[in-house]
Amino acid sequence: MTAAREAPHVAEAPTGLRVTFGGAIYPADELAHGAAYELFSADPVDGFQRNPRPGAPLPWHRFVHVTEVAAVHGPRADTPLETPEAPLMVPLNRQRGWSDIHALSQTPAYADDPTVAGIRRTAAIRRGTRMIKALSARQLSGYLRGWLPYGFCYREHDVAHLRTPADLALLRTDADAGRDDPDVVYALRWRAIDPRDYEIPLGAHQRGLVRMPAHDRVGPPVLGTGFTPSGRHVIPEFVTADFADLPMPANATLLAYTPDGTEVVLYTYQPEQRGWLRMAGPQWRHLLTRVPELPPDQEYVPSDDKTKSTRLVGRYRGQEYDAVADPPGEFRVLAMTRAARYPVEALSRRVPYARWRGVPCTALHQEAGWTRLRLCRPDADSVAALGAQCYERGVYEVWAPTAEITDSGMVDIEYAL
Known part of the structure; x- marks a missing residue:
C-alpha cells in the first residue's frame, strides 16, 4: 500500500x-x-x-x-x-512483513503451514455475520428464481472496501465475465445462521480442489490456504459445509455495484411471501436489463420452493414446522399471519445426502427418474468417475439415475438456540 x-x-x-x-x-x-x-x-x-x-x-x-x-x-x-466481527489477525515483525504474509497466503505449498493456518482461523464466522457472494447476471437470475446460498463466499467485513466491478471481479465464482456488462457486478448478501454451516478451504480438507486440473475447473484456482487468489489483497474465503445449499434467511438482499462504488439494493427476500421484493427505483432499472428472464420493471419475483433442496425445520410444542431464520436472534415458524409466527423451541437444517458410485453428494432435486447431485468433496478422480461438470468455482454437479443412488436420506443438522 x-x-x-x-x-x-x-x-x-x-x-x-x-x-x-x-x-x-x-x-x-x-x-x-x-x-x-x-x-x-x-x-x-x-x-x-x-x-x-x-x-x-x-x-x-x-x-x-x-x-x-x-x-x-x-x-x-x-x-x-452490533457485535463487531473478529478481524484477521496477522503477526507482523521485523523478520516477516505484510508482503511475506501475502506471499504465504497465495502459495499452495504453505496450505499446511501452521502460521498460515493460525492467521486464517482468526477470521471467524458467528451467528449473524453478514456473508456475501459476488454474482454474474446469470447467477442473479438463478437466485431470484429459487437458488439458495452455496459454494464459495466471504464475510462482508473482509471485502467491504471492494466496491467497484473491477475490484469485485476477483471474488466472482462464475465463467460469465466476458458476457456480462463490465459496469456492474451483482452480489447476494445474507446473515449466517450458524458457524457450522461454513468451512475454511484450508489444507487437506480441500486438497482435491487444489489439485484439480485447470481444464476441469471454473474461476480462480483454489489455493488451499483459506485465502482467495489476489495480487495484493489478503482475503479469507469460506465454502458452505459440504458445498450444500443453505436456507435463505429473511431479509437477504440482492445487490448491484456500479463503477463509482455505489451499492444498490435491488431485491430483498421475503420468506412469508416466498419471493423477492424489488427495492431499486426507476433510476436503477438499467442495471437489470441484461439479467436473463427478468423484466426490469417486475416488482415481485416469486421463488420456486419446489427446487429447494435444503429446509429449515423448527419445532414448537412438539410439532414440526417449516421455519424462518432472521439472525442473529430471531427464529420462528414460517407463517403468513404475524400472530402465528411463534418462536421455535428447536431448529435444524435438513439436507438430503446420497452416494453414487461411492462418491458422497448432496441431492438437489429429482426429475423423471434422475437425481441432480452435487459433490461434497470434489477431486479429479471423483469428477472423472461421475462425469461431473464444474458449474462455478468448486461446485461440481451431475445427473444420476435415481435407481443407482445408494445411502440416500435426510440429515438434520441441529442448531443450538
Whole structure:
C-alpha cells in the first residue's frame, strides 16, 4: 500500500465524519457498518481516483478497509449497535512483513503451514455475520428464481472496501465475465445462521480442489490456504459445509455495484411471501436489463420452493414446522399471519445426502427418474468417475439415475438456540 501524502485541504463530508489515513485527515462516509470507509479529497492524492458521481462535492475519492485507518472522528452512522466481527489477525515483525504474509497466503505449498493456518482461523464466522457472494447476471437470475446460498463466499467485513466491478471481479465464482456488462457486478448478501454451516478451504480438507486440473475447473484456482487468489489483497474465503445449499434467511438482499462504488439494493427476500421484493427505483432499472428472464420493471419475483433442496425445520410444542431464520436472534415458524409466527423451541437444517458410485453428494432435486447431485468433496478422480461438470468455482454437479443412488436420506443438522 502506498502511503498517502497529507491532504492540503480538509472539507467536511455530508455526514461530518472524518478519518485519519496515511497521516492525513479526510472527509469520509462509513460503509458496511464501519468495515470500510469512502474517503474524499479536494486535491489529487496518491491512491485516490476521480469521483465520477455527478455533482460530487469533492472530486477525488478512494475506498479503504477499517484496518487501514488510524482514527475515526465525528458522528458515526445511525445504525443499531452490533457485535463487531473478529478481524484477521496477522503477526507482523521485523523478520516477516505484510508482503511475506501475502506471499504465504497465495502459495499452495504453505496450505499446511501452521502460521498460515493460525492467521486464517482468526477470521471467524458467528451467528449473524453478514456473508456475501459476488454474482454474474446469470447467477442473479438463478437466485431470484429459487437458488439458495452455496459454494464459495466471504464475510462482508473482509471485502467491504471492494466496491467497484473491477475490484469485485476477483471474488466472482462464475465463467460469465466476458458476457456480462463490465459496469456492474451483482452480489447476494445474507446473515449466517450458524458457524457450522461454513468451512475454511484450508489444507487437506480441500486438497482435491487444489489439485484439480485447470481444464476441469471454473474461476480462480483454489489455493488451499483459506485465502482467495489476489495480487495484493489478503482475503479469507469460506465454502458452505459440504458445498450444500443453505436456507435463505429473511431479509437477504440482492445487490448491484456500479463503477463509482455505489451499492444498490435491488431485491430483498421475503420468506412469508416466498419471493423477492424489488427495492431499486426507476433510476436503477438499467442495471437489470441484461439479467436473463427478468423484466426490469417486475416488482415481485416469486421463488420456486419446489427446487429447494435444503429446509429449515423448527419445532414448537412438539410439532414440526417449516421455519424462518432472521439472525442473529430471531427464529420462528414460517407463517403468513404475524400472530402465528411463534418462536421455535428447536431448529435444524435438513439436507438430503446420497452416494453414487461411492462418491458422497448432496441431492438437489429429482426429475423423471434422475437425481441432480452435487459433490461434497470434489477431486479429479471423483469428477472423472461421475462425469461431473464444474458449474462455478468448486461446485461440481451431475445427473444420476435415481435407481443407482445408494445411502440416500435426510440429515438434520441441529442448531443450538
